[in-house]
Amino acid sequence: MTNDNCAGGTATELLLDVRKATFGYGPVSIVRNLTMSVRAGEVVALLGANGAGKTTTLLGIAGVLGCTEGSVSWLGHDATAPLHVRVQRGLGFVPGEQAITPQLNVKDNLRIGRGGVAGALELFPELKPLLRRPAGLLSGGEQKMLSLGRAIAARPRLLLVDEISLGLAPLAVRRLLSAVRQCAAGGMGVVIVEQQVRLALEVSHRAYVMRRGEIVMEGASADVSRDAHLVEAHYLDRPVADNADNTGAGNTGAGNTFSSNRAAGAGGNAHG
Numbered sequence: 643m644t645n646d647n648c649a650g651g652t653a654t655e656l657l658l659d660v661r662k663a664t665f666g667y668g669p670v671s672i673v674r675n676l677t678m679s680v681r682a683g684e685v686v687a688l689l690g691a692n693g694a695g696k697t698t699t700l701l702g703i704a705g706v707l708g709c710t711e712g713s714v715s716w717l718g719h720d721a722t723a724p725l726h727v728r729v730q731r732g733l734g735f736v737p738g739e740q741a742i743t744p745q746l747n748v749k750d751n752l753r754i755g756r757g758g759v760a761g762a763l764e765l766f767p768e769l770k771p772l773l774r775r776p777a778g779l780l781s782g783g784e785q786k787m788l789s790l791g792r793a794i795a796a797r798p799r800l801l802l803v804d805e806i807s808l809g810l811a812p813l814a815v816r817r818l819l820s821a822v823r824q825c826a827a828g829g830m831g832v833v834i835v836e837q838q839v840r841l842a843l844e845v846s847h848r849a850y851v852m853r854r855g856e857i858v859m860e861g862a863s864a865d866v867s868r869d870a871h872l873v874e875a876h877y878l879d880r881p882v883a884d885n886a887d888n889t890g891a892g893n894t895g896a897g898n899t900f901s902s903n904r905a906a907g908a909g910g911n912a913h914g
């Protein structure tokens with residue numbers, strides 16, 4: 643897997659446009675000042691340590707959690723439609739926790755998806771000999787293949803995938819992520835949430851790194867890879883530079899320009 647054919651560099655359709663958004667639970671804001679975009683054909687990685695706010699971000703993008711400040715725009719419309727309407731308009735979601743029905747067999751699990759059985763088998767022929775098996779008896783990797791295959795068979799325009807690698811062997815993860823990459827080559831936009839930095843950077847075109855609810859690095863994955871040690875410092879919650887205490891709300895690192903520590907605190911450095 644390489645970062646060639648980078649759809650992020652071309653002007654394909656803007657699927658998701660999040661601007662200075664705040665997401666949280668009731669009165670508690672978890673993700674603040676989030677600015678993020680996804681274009682058709684692009685795999686975007688959202689990286690960060692456990693508890694950084696990645697799942698909260700996906701729930702905000704999906705509209706499960708309301709946006710209390712800023713905006714989430716989805717295919718040019720303000721994303722205020724209910725979740726089922728957004729699914730009809732092309733939103734796909736593969737949650738981190740078990741998404742399949744364990745007592746139903748593989749085929750029935752695929753049947754209850756919007757995309758049916760054939761599309762999923764086309765993407766993952768490995769599931770064919772397993773169709774009659776109760777999904778709960780599949781290996782972890784096969785279960786993820788099932789939930790990912792089912793979501794992709796519905797032909798979403800934007801697919802959100804939460805920590806598909808959790809608990810899986812590297813080979814299984816590679817298989818799943820290369821299928822994701824293949825779908826993006828066909829025009830789908832994808833957000834993958836990952837804790838595994840190197841793997842996610844390998845498969846994505848662009849990446850955002852989140853720390854304590856704020857984006858602290860973003861850029862082309864190839865560029866972020868070169869500074870993987872910075873990403874890891876954010877994971878370990880270490881300061882990464884002299885002015886590394888990112889408490890503010892600056893948002894000047896736009897587009898594909900690699901930027902680290904872009905948030906300038908209130909009264910702090912403006913860029914330049």
Ligand SMILES: Nc1ncnc2c1ncn2[C@@H]1O[C@H](COP(=O)(O)OP(=O)(O)O)[C@@H](O)[C@H]1O
Nearest residue numbers: 667670672690691692693694695696697698699
């Ligand atoms: N339902 C909830 N209610 C209140 N706080 C929550 C809820 N879910 C998650 N949080 C808090 O939000 C923060 C970010 O969580 P999460 O988005 O799950 O992080 P990540 O996916 O990066 O591990 C954590 O501090 C977590 O305790």
Ligand SMILES: [Mg+2]
Nearest residue numbers: 696697738805
């Ligand atoms: Mg999570």
